[in-house]
Amino acid sequence: MMKILTLYLATCAAAAPLAGRATRAFSVLRFNNVADKFSTEGRMDPIISPGAASAHSHGVMGGSNFGLTVQGDQLLHSKCTNSMIKNDKSNYWVPGIWYQSPRNGTFKKVPLFYMQVYYFFDITNDKVEPFPPGLKIVSGEAGKRTPPATGSLQLDPSMGPIQAVQFTCPAQGDPDRYPKGSDGTRGGLADPTNRGAGAGFPVINCDGYASPLRQDVHLPSCYNPAAGLDNHHSNMAFPSDNHGKLDCPAGWVHVPHLFYEVYYDTPRFAADWRPDGRNQPFVLSDGDRTGYSLHADFVSGWDADTLRAIINGCDTGSGGMDTCPTVIGGVNRDDKCVIDSVVPDPTDEWVNVLPGNNPLQGWGAGGY
Numbered sequence: 001m002m003k004i005l006t007l008y009l010a011t012c013a014a015a016a017p018l019a020g021r022a023t024r025a026f027s028v029l030r031f032n033n034v035a036d037k038f039s040t041e042g043r044m045d046p047i048i049s050p051g052a053a054s055a056h057s058h059g060v061m062g063g064s065n066f067g068l069t070v071q072g073d074q075l076l077h078s079k080c081t082n083s084m085i086k087n088d089k090s091n092y093w094v095p096g097i098w099y100q101s102p103r104n105g106t107f108k109k110v111p112l113f114y115m116q117v118y119y120f121f122d123i124t125n126d127k128v129e130p131f132p133p134g135l136k137i138v139s140g141e142a143g144k145r146t147p148p149a150t151g152s153l154q155l156d157p158s159m160g161p162i163q164a165v166q167f168t169c170p171a172q173g174d175p176d177r178y179p180k181g182s183d184g185t186r187g188g189l190a191d192p193t194n195r196g197a198g199a200g201f202p203v204i205n206c207d208g209y210a211s212p213l214r215q216d217v218h219l220p221s222c223y224n225p226a227a228g229l230d231n232h233h234s235n236m237a238f239p240s241d242n243h244g245k246l247d248c249p250a251g252w253v254h255v256p257h258l259f260y261e262v263y264y265d266t267p268r269f270a271a272d273w274r275p276d277g278r279n280q281p282f283v284l285s286d287g288d289r290t291g292y293s294l295h296a297d298f299v300s301g302w303d304a305d306t307l308r309a310i311i312n313g314c315d316t317g318s319g320g321m322d323t324c325p326t327v328i329g330g331v332n333r334d335d336k337c338v339i340d341s342v343v344p345d346p347t348d349e350w351v352n353v354l355p356g357n358n359p360l361q362g363w364g365a366g367g368y
């Protein structure tokens with residue numbers, strides 16, 4: 001008996017490296033928020049512009065210890081979070097979207113519709129680990145005004161340059177979202193593999209049922225501890241395909257793959273502009289009319305044991321992470337955890353310039 005058991009254990013150890021994941025799982029983190037708003041909005045970005053007003057405005061979700069600087073495990077001590085997982089005090093942020101009046105060129109902020117963050121646990125030979133507290137991740141290129149190679153996503157560094165951002169435009173009747181034959185220099189690029197999505201702003205009113213215009217950003221999931229928590233230029237990479245498994249470089253830590261979906265209440269402006277198949281009135285808060293500069297930021301404020309239990313035991317799919325079988329610390333059903341803005345956006349409904357005085361750039365800048 002003893003001998004058989006020993007043999008059995010030895011066989012298991014040899015056949016199955018216990019570290020990896022053989023099946024893909026995912027779960028969607030949801031937030032409680034005041035209608036139309038992120039937890040805080042304004043010119044704040046503790047990763048790119050620590051200690052100072054950032055160049056453009058962002059919308060931020062998550063833990064209340066967000067501020068102009070975020071260091072180490074500061075977020076873990078937040079008094080509250082609007083994440084529906086109480087032990088997730090992380091911050092998640094993106095550049096906001098503004099509407100430019102085609103009549104007079106002034107701008108109005110487009111209200112948030114809602115935001116959610118997919119936590120993907122990809123198939124890998126690696127052990128997937130919780131984020132270390134204070135890990136800073138940036139995805140997308142804030143300065144980008146030129147088109148990517150295609151309208152598709154490209155998340156594998158072994159296949160060429162990373163293309164981790166898109167817009168998705170749910171629409172009734174499935175019309176073309178981008179100008180026909182666009183080369184990306186005067187309008188966005190349709191995703192050849194997904195008609196609803198593409199690179200840059202679409203040129204139609206996105207009128208999907210309860211699904212307006214959406215920012216989509218994938219974040220890299222390989223962390224290089226040698227680079228460190230704060231070194232956002234080089235501390236993260238996307239995993240590469242290794243015979244059907246997504247593996248990180250040796251010595252790196254494989255963390256969850258985050259995907260932000262941020263819906264904006266663009267239908268509210270539908271009566272104010274007329275789609276002509278070429279132009280569109282929305283602009284990112286950095287003045288980018290193309291949308292190519294879409295980006296997203298993350299700082300981890302996760303309690304490690306809570307996230308580990310979710311990585312190992314939660315596969316709710318599109319269902320909320322708040323329905324995972326094990327949520328250490330409990331679920332947050334109502335705390336909206338509004339955070340005071342240190343550099344708030346103007347309160348005027350219509351403004352002549354974008355916060356931070358960012359000039360318009362990209363397709364059609366200068367005319368309206």
Ligand SMILES: *[C@@H]1O[C@H](CO)[C@@H](O)[C@H](O)[C@H]1NC(C)=O
Binds near residue numbers: 102103105106272350
């Ligand atoms: C500019 O146009 C918008 C509609 O596009 C309107 O609501 C706003 O009042 C106008 N502002 C001025 C100063 O005319």
